[in-house]
Amino acid sequence: MKRKKLPNNKHNGLSIYCSKSKCDRHFSWTHVNEKQEDGSFVKKEPHCGITNKKLSSCRFYEKHKFITRIHIPGTYKGRKSKTLDASNYVEAVVEAIEFENEFKKEFKVSSTPTEFVSKRCFLINAQARYIEVLSNINVPDHKKKVRSKDYISEEKSRLKEFNEALVKNGVNKRMILIDRITDHHVGIYHTSILKGRENKNRTYNNKVASLKRFFNWAIKYYKLKIVNPFDEVNKRAEVIRKDTITGEEYKRLLAIISPERGIAIVGLKDKQRKQRYKLYLKDGIELALHTGGRREEIVVLKWNMIKSIKGELSYIEMSNLKVERQLGEGFNENVALKIIPITRSLLKLLYRMGYEKYKDSD
Structure with a gap:
């Protein structure tokens, strides 16, 4: 030989x-x-x-x-x-x-x-793959979910913030393995969120929730035999104050919406005047009040969504966009529509907006 x-x-x-x-x-x-x-x-x-x-x-x-x-x-x-x-x-x-x-x-x-996963999983590589998954990159069709660009951007910025906190405390973000993240590193992030910032408790909870979601995903995706290091982070108390306005205040709000008041100055260096007023703005605010719909549901309303019973306007069929997004494309065809009763005040608004002219149209 x-x-x-x-x-x-x-x-x-x-x-x-x-x-x-x-x-x-x-x-x-x-x-x-x-x-x-x-x-x-x-x-x-x-x-x-x-x-x-x-x-x-x-x-x-x-x-x-x-x-x-x-x-x-x-x-x-x-x-x-x-x-x-x-x-x-x-x-x-x-x-x-x-x-x-x-x-x-x-x-x-x-x-x-x-499906091919390295036994040695580095934190920064896992984070990159996580953002790809959120964006449906190299994800099987049956696992794809619809997520907004703002949501993905927010998750990405929080992972980046976590990395920056580690780097400031001498941790090499490129070399640390994801299964080596411990309470010590969680503590670093906890301190960085609170120190020198005016983050409210709700902001703190949202940031921690993002990291917790990432580690839950990584543990499942990479089949890691570890406990989520963010599991024992307690939520901070949130005091939610919901102020309401009177009917009179509401009318005054609508009254000041005008082209003259819609001019805004934008830009830091090259300042420009922008006209923010829109003809449909008042109608949109009133529809939101009378239907209780989400903003994204209000802007896609059509006249042919108005349904009658025995010749009288009775209700509006509105798509439940939030639930449809959560279920994902291909699984959301049978989501029940939201039924909005047409009250006397909503009926007046619809006629004022031109129901007789636009009824049954798209």
Whole structure:
């Protein structure tokens, strides 16, 4: 049996593995001609893991095997490897290419990048993948959910804020493993939220909730055998004050809505006048009051959503957009519509807005 060698410009991923129990080393190269200062070349070799002598003098060369390794897409250091039967480099390349083609075919047909997970999961890599999942990137269709850009941006900024707090306290955000995050790191974030800022308790709770969601996802996605480090963070008391206005105040609010009062100055350096007044603004505010609908539900109302019973206007059928988003596309076809009764005051508003002219239209 001849010694196995690798050329300088070898096939990517190919190496030689010594299966001798006391050696157990991989050699990605077997020799290189190193240029000296005088212009001459000296042959350089890696060393045997047992004798510490040059690889070419290893007594256990019969234990040497060609091995090929392929990086698993979607992972940090995940690899799939195969020990080859080849006795020389040319045969090894042929086997390696066959293995690569089989892997690519299998990967494309039966797998997605999200299914391959590295055993060593770094915090920053997990965060990047989490934001991708929220954005439905490389997510199977049946798991996709509709999330607003504002929501994703908010989650991203809170993860960034957590990282910045760690960095300020000497933690390398790029090197720490996600399963090494402890109460110590949670405490750092807790202090950073409260110190030197006027964050209210509700803001604190929202920020902690974002981190808790991320770690719950990571534990499930990476199959980590750890407890969520944010589980024991207690919610801070929130005092929610809901002020109401009188009917008279409400009328005065509508009365001051005008083009003259709708001018706003925007921009820090290049200040510009913007007209914020819209013809539909008063109608929108009144519809919100009389229907109780969410803002996004109000702006998509159509005249043909108004339903009659025995010739009299009775109710408005309104889509429940919040529930539809939560269920996701493909699972939200049968969400019950919100039924808004048409009261006497709402009836007057609809006629004032032009019901007779626009009824049953889109």
